[in-house]
Amino acid sequence: MTETRSIAQLPSVPPISASPAGEVYRSVVEATELPRIIRITDNLYAAAFSLMKLLPARYIIDRAEVAGVLTPGTPVIETSSGSFGLGLAMVCRLRGYPLTIIGDSAIDDDLRNRLELLGARIELVEDHGAPGGIQGARLARVAELQREFPESFVPGQYDNPANPAAYAMVGDFVTRTLGAVDCLVGSVGSGGSTCGLAASLRLREPSLHLVGVDTHGSVIFGPAEGRRVLRGLGNSIIPGNVEYTAYDEVHWVSPAEAFHATHDLYRENGLFMGPTSGAAFQVASWWARHNPYSTTLMLLPDEGYRYQSTVYSSSWLNETGIVPVPNTAGPRLVEHPDEAGDTWSRLIWARRSYESATDREIPA
Known part of the structure; x- marks a missing residue:
């Protein structure tokens, strides 16, 4: 079996908490x-x-890189019709990984446009009544692509610890x-x-x-x-x-x-x-x-x-x-x-x- 890589504030009213002044983020x-x-x-x-879901997307990619199963240019394939896909697309774009998202009709035009602007390829599947419903159909398509591209990495949001x-x-x-x-x-x-x-x-x-x-x-x-x-x-x-x-x-x-x-x-x-x-x-x-x-x-x-x-x-x-x-x-x-x-x-x-x-x- 091929291993997949896979707030104006009054001066007299102090804030409850504040971020460090002048902090610059890397991304x-x-x-x-x-x-x-x-x-x-x-x-x-x-x-x-x-x-x-930007957080787990980034964390999963980090762990895969550290483990050596995700290297420059490795294709990333994942099932999502919502925010995990968007978070993953942001991370993959910043790090240069080609991304394919397997989704369904829940991906509205605005979301699809954002994903595609980030370079993601979107493939939509339909629910044909098979076990697992639409998620099952999406996962089945991910499995097909895994077999076609055995060097790919699948984040696997549903099962990845x-x-x-x-x-x-x-x-x-x-x-x-x-x-x-x-x-x-x-x-x-x-x-x-x-x-x-x-x-x-x-x-x-x-x-x-x-x-x-x-x-x-x-x-x-x-x-x-x-x-x-x-x-x-x-x-x-x-x-x-x-x-x-x-x-x-x-x-x-x-x-x-x-x-x-x-x-x-x-x-x-x-x-x-x-x-x-x-x-x-x-x-x-x-x-x-x-x-x-x-x-x-x-x-x-x-x-x-x-x-x-x-x-x-x-x-x-x-x-x-x-x-x-x-x-x-x-x-x-x-x-x-x-x-x-x-x-x-x-x-x-x-x-x-x-x-x-x-x-x-x-x-x-």
Whole structure:
């Protein structure tokens, strides 16, 4: 088997913290890969990234270079229809690696243009109903290209342990900034950010409560039913980087709820972020209100510019029939993933295995 290589501030009001004066970064990657820590309420904080997945993309490339499996000119092939692909394209462009992105129709024209301006070649595949859905189809095409170009390197965001490992530096940054965190809330797609950051934060606070945010139609925390409309979180495959025994509870949110929360995040706090951030904000706000003596941190993965013609567009929302609505009742507590329904639901996962929580084996 061929090995793949694979803020004007009043003078009398000091800032809570500040970056070192006069610091010059070596690249845009170094300048933007860490989040801004922003206080939202008395006990709720946001780790707001410009592009969160830039961090694991850079880290994975670094590790491959150190291991000698990624050398000048090596082709890089990866599956992505969102922010990981963009982060990877930035890193590969800066370091001179030819990049092919295998994606699907979730790559909108604006994102495709940004990727291509960075030199990436984009290949789109369709979901033909095979096991694993669209992600399965994308991974199958990556495998075909691997066989065709055996000298290529595949970052493998879903299964590469360097993905969660990259978030150790975020954990160090958060600990230096906030101290101990009691609860971490984040959307789950590949599992890298929530599992990786939780592992790092638990070095200081082992009892840290990890809340994973998923969406209906995703297979990650149980069987999917229907089409997954809310993209950027959830999955049609189960990534190897999802460490089930790390999660204390799981929430499923609907597109209408998440889009409303995304708008509220901007209206109430001026944070112009994407829908996965809105989903995390919806859940984290609820959790922080119900746990007022706990420090809650939510992950906001990317900014909202990519979504101006969709989530932030009333015409697009009308065309798709999605009416952003708040869920004022809060999540419905369920005892099994099968009971999640199609609105905001909450399950006490209790750091169980997938098999224990779902009464099923992990799908092949």
